Amino acid sequence: MSRSSAEQLPERPGPGMTGPGAWVFSATGSVWSIRSRDPLPHQARRGVISLVEGFESTWSRFRADSLISRAADGRLGGGPIRLELPEGAGAMLDLYDRLHAATGGRIDPLVGADLVALGYDPAYSFTVRAGSVTNLGPPGRGTWGEVAHHEGDALILKRPALVDVGAVGKGFLADLVGALLLESGVEDFVVDAGGDVLVHADEPVRIGLEDPADSTRVVGAVEIARGAVAGSGTSRRAWGDGLHHILDGLTGRPAARMTATWAIAETCAAADGLSSALFLTRPEELAASGLRFECAVLRADGSAEVSRGLPGSLFTA
Template identity: 30%
Template sequence: MRRVEHVMGFPVSLRVDDDFADDRTADPVFAWLREVDARFSPFRADSEVSRLDRGELETEDLSPDLVEVLDLCEEYRVASRGAFDVRLPGRGLDPCAMVKGWSVQRAAELLAARGATRFCLNAGGDVVTYGGPWRVGVRHPELADRLCVVLELTDGAVATSARYERGDHILDGRTGRPATGLLSVTVVAPSLTEADATATAAFALGAEGVEWAAAREGCEVFAVDAERRVLRTAGFPVAG
């Protein structure tokens, strides 16, 4: 079973290789992602995030899901010494850097709970896999038609932060300015929640972010810095 939809501002593709899989298998995945977009998008005036940012909600009014997301945001803000921050001065609350990985990981868990044992869920280039192994290509940070690495992944997740799709959209929370020092950073972790947040925080940290991400438990890193040097941890699962 294969299905692609545009959700949360990017294409989401799902492939399930189990014999029983059909469109009904995928329905809860895409329904959940559409729900997340409606509830957590800072670009929707009626979303829970926007209402919180305008002061219309108190802490006790928040859904358990948003409390979880905000707690994760604070965890990564502290761990990155402020480089990862969803509350930048002069800007509204924007937890998208956490919501994407968290929600797609939850979608993968919905699939697994429905009995899927071999699938690949790709959300705008960030990937969760079950079963496998699966081969995942990472785009070259400067050459759109080339890959800089292909990795092999089983029961895990991979996320990349870079400038090539959205320009200088990742800001260093310590300065409020676009992050520099890295062209791209790819993180492999047990869950996409960890992989995506760690990749974003590492990119925001700049050159020091590679060592920071590599020190995170369960994380492996592949990065290209501003000098075009490739940096890779020993356990990064490069495909043979």
């Protein structure tokens, strides 16, 4: 899965969140934490663990036993392949459809095959496969619109294909965790999903925006009480010469225009997906498609930009 490399880490728990500290656990290959006013009920913790296991057993391309791994390598047949997904998964697939259209195909879950070819594989070999560079992109693996479609919570693949939900999946899982917390009676919380942050609080929580060149520094900050902020960057999941995990779906190659991007949206899934989309498509084009967000970007040429309504600032802007 893709990771938000330019992570936003809460600088302080925020009003009402200084009591019990954070519950820290592992999910989606990242360190997660949940901060709340009161200790999380045991039932809520068990529910979160169950959500994580269910999500990874379905979507993790790093697990050989996951549903998408079995669909990719032919164990579920040669196609068409109908994947009956957990309830609510259709919302994530709807978001992927919107992002795929808004970016002109540059956000594409089928880039998983390109990531493997470039070395970001289940073994974390970070070794480019011989001859793979000439076979990247749609010619080698097809496109989301050609190979896949969904009917509610069911995903239908015309043929075996590796689906990578890294651009949205971590945020989507964070939203599921947030919904579970609310159902458990936990009203005041911050879910830090390895740098993608979902906030549900009575007062704004200040969140630092990590310097993509130095993880010990921040280059900006935002404050939100309800909603999410997510970031993408090239510095963490990077290997080789110019290789990183944010790929252009039209070429299968790493995006080169940006160094880091952050998006604020109503849901963590939307913020997660938009932070990746901003690497590939201009903010005004995404907004014109009907997507609603605020953002900040650091370009590879050293320039920076923030949206007019950003609830914070970049210190470099």
